[in-house]
Structure formats: C-alpha cells, structure tokens
Amino acid sequence: EVQLVESGGGLVKPGGSLRLSCAASGFIFSSYSMNWVRQAPGKGLEWVSSISSAGTYMYYADSVKGRFTISRDNAKNSLYLRMKSLTAEDTAVYFCARDRVPVGETWFDPWGQGTLVTVSS
Amino acid sequence: SYELTQPPSVSVSPGQTARISCSGDALPQKYVYWYQQKSGQAPVAVIYEDSKRPSGIPERFSGSSSGTMATLTISGAQVEDEADYYCFSTDISGHHRVFGGGTKLAVL
Numbered sequence: 001e002v003q004l005v006e007s008g009g010g011l012v013k014p015g016g017s018l019r020l021s022c023a024a025s026g027f028i029f030s031s032y033s034m035n036w037v038r039q040a041p042g043k044g045l046e047w048v049s050s051i052s053s054a055g056t057y058m059y060y061a062d063s064v065k066g067r068f069t070i071s072r073d074n075a076k077n078s079l080y081l082r083m084k085s086l087t088a089e090d091t092a093v094y095f096c097a098r099d100r101v102p103v104g105e106t107w108f109d110p111w112g113q114g115t116l117v118t119v120s121s
Numbered sequence: 122s123y124e125l126t127q128p129p130s131v132s133v134s135p136g137q138t139a140r141i142s143c144s145g146d147a148l149p150q151k152y153v154y155w156y157q158q159k160s161g162q163a164p165v166a167v168i169y170e171d172s173k174r175p176s177g178i179p180e181r182f183s184g185s186s187s188g189t190m191a192t193l194t195i196s197g198a199q200v201e202d203e204a205d206y207y208c209f210s211t212d213i214s215g216h217h218r219v220f221g222g223g224t225k226l227a228v229l
Contacts, residue, residue, distance in 0.1 A: 035218070044223035045156070045164065045207050050216075059216045062122050095163060107154040107209060108218075109175075111163035 002026040002110050004096045009115030016086050016119070022079040022096030022112060030054070030074040033099040035108055036081050038092035038117075048094070049081065053102065063089075086119045093117075123147060123212035125221035132227040139195040141224045143208030146189055153191040154209040155184055156220075157202075164207065168193060198228045 008020040022034070036048040049070040050059045058070050069082040079096055093116050097108035125145040133139045143153060152171055156164035166175050168184035171191065181196045195202055208221040 037220075044205075045158070045209075045220040047218040047220060050218065057216075061217070100166075100169070105152055105211065105215065107166055107169050108164075109166055113163060 002098075004098065004110060004112035006094065006096050006112045006115035009094065009117045011118045011120060012086055013121050014087055014119055017082070017084040018086065018117060020081040020083070020094055020096075020115060020117070022081075024077045024079065024096075024098070027098070029072075029077040031102045033102075034070075034072060034079045035097045035099065036070060036079075037095045037097055037108065037111075038090075039095070039114075040089075040092040043092075046092075051079070083117070086117075088119050091117060091119045123217060123219050125208050125210060125219055127206075127208060127221040127224045129222070130225045130227065132229065133198050135200055135228055136197050139198045139202070139226055139228070141193045141195075141206050141208075141226065143191045143193070143221050144189050145191075145208075145210060145219075145221075147213045148186055148189050148191055148210060150213060151210050151215070153184070153186050155182075155193045156207045156209060157204045158207065158223075159204045167206075195226070198226070200228050202226060203228045 003025045005023045035050045051070045067085045071080045093114040095114045096112040100106045100109045155168040158164040167182045171186040172184045183194045
C-alpha cells in the first residue's frame with residue numbers, strides 16, 4: 001500500500017524554525033518527484049514546494065522562497081521541509097504529496113494526512 | 122505569479138447539474154486537474170488531464186477545457202458531493218504548480 005506519513009508539526013514562535021518530515025512507503029520513492037502543499041485554517045490549498053526525483057531541482061512558491069528549503073533522502077525514503085523565519089501566515093496543515101506518475105505533467109496522488117504547524121507567541 | 126480563478130460558491134438542488142469554472146492564462150497549454158476535499162480530509166482527484174476520470178470516481182463527474190477556461194460538471198449532483206472543489210494546474214514553465222481558490226459546492 002502506498003503511504004505518506006508527515007511528522008514534525010507543532011507550535012513555534014514567530015521568527016522560529018521547524019523541520020517537517022514525510023516518510024514514504026509502498027513505492028519506489030527515488031522514482032517520483034515529491035511536493036508539499038499547505039492549507040491555512042478555513043482557507044484553500046496552496047502549493048508550497050516541489051523536488052525532482054533525484055533532488056536535483058527544487059521549486060518554491062513566491063510566499064516561501066528564501067525561507068523554506070525542500071530536500072529528500074532517497075536512501076531513507078523521506079522528504080523534508082525546512083522552514084525558517086516563520087510568521088503567523090505560515091500557520092497551516094502541511095501535506096506531503098507524490099506526483100501521480102514518475103515523468104511528465106501530472107497531478108498529486110497520493111497525499112499524506114497532514115501535519116499542523118502553528119506559529120504563535 | 123500565476124493564478125487560477127474559481128467562483129467562491131455554487132449551489133444546486135439534488136439531481137441538478139453543478140458547474141464549477143476555473144480560468145487561467147496558461148490553460149490552453151497546460152492540463153487542468155480537479156480535486157474534491159471534504160472537511161478534515163486530504164484532497165481526492167476527481168478529474169485529471171482536463172477530462173479523464175480516475176478509477177472509482179462516479180460517472181456523474183466530468184471535465185472540459187477550452188481556451189483559458191476549464192469546467193467541472195457534476196451531472197445529477199448528490200448530497201454526498203457537497204465539498205470544496207479545487208482546480209489545479211501549472212504555470213507556463215511547468216515548474217510552479219497552482220491551485221485555484223476553491224469552490225464550496227452546496228447541494229440542498
């Protein structure tokens with residue numbers, strides 16, 4: 001069974017840092033691009049970042065560029081999101097999601113269950 | 122940055138046809154995908170590559186795209202179709218993904 005499990009969320013003070021993790025299983029992790037998507041409370045989905053299968057290429061939404069860093073460890077079947085200079089606007093559920101197919105224009109499937117990040121003093 | 126525009130809400134009676142639009146400048150060159158999200162759950166794709174239906178998605182869900190506008194159609198909407206619906210695509214470079222703002226569908 002293909003599964004994505006996020007962890008690392010929690011309460012952090014404004015200006016602080018946090019690292020999210022996503023543990024993947026049930027598929028060849030190193031073959032797929034991976035992604036982070038977030039959803040602020042009561043708001044819509046927002047794409048945050050993507051990383052290519054080998055970790056060579058990383059892309060970021062303008063709202064997080066320069067503050068967030070996506071990375072992966074294919075030996076550990078794990079995806080990460082390092083977040084710094086956090087503000088209240090970063091409060092959201094963060095989802096890990098896999099590209100549906102290994103190559104080409106595609107959508108996100110499956111998704112993890114999400115991990116909540118709350119930025120508050 | 123690139124944006125996809127959706128109406129905030131759509132309301133239909135059970136059995137009626139619901140149509141949700143999504144507009145974006147790159148849609149003539151890029152596929153659109155549609156997600157359904159029910160409260161507290163991860164999104165589920167109901168349409169991919171403009172008009173294809175993933176396995177397990179009811180036939181009442183269909184999609185189309187023409188020019189800069191895409192449409193999700195739910196023919197004979199059911200109460201269980203009440204959810205938030207998001208269109209999804211990429212910018213012209215293909216590197217930056219984007220979600221529409223979401224449409225809350227009420228079936229009542």
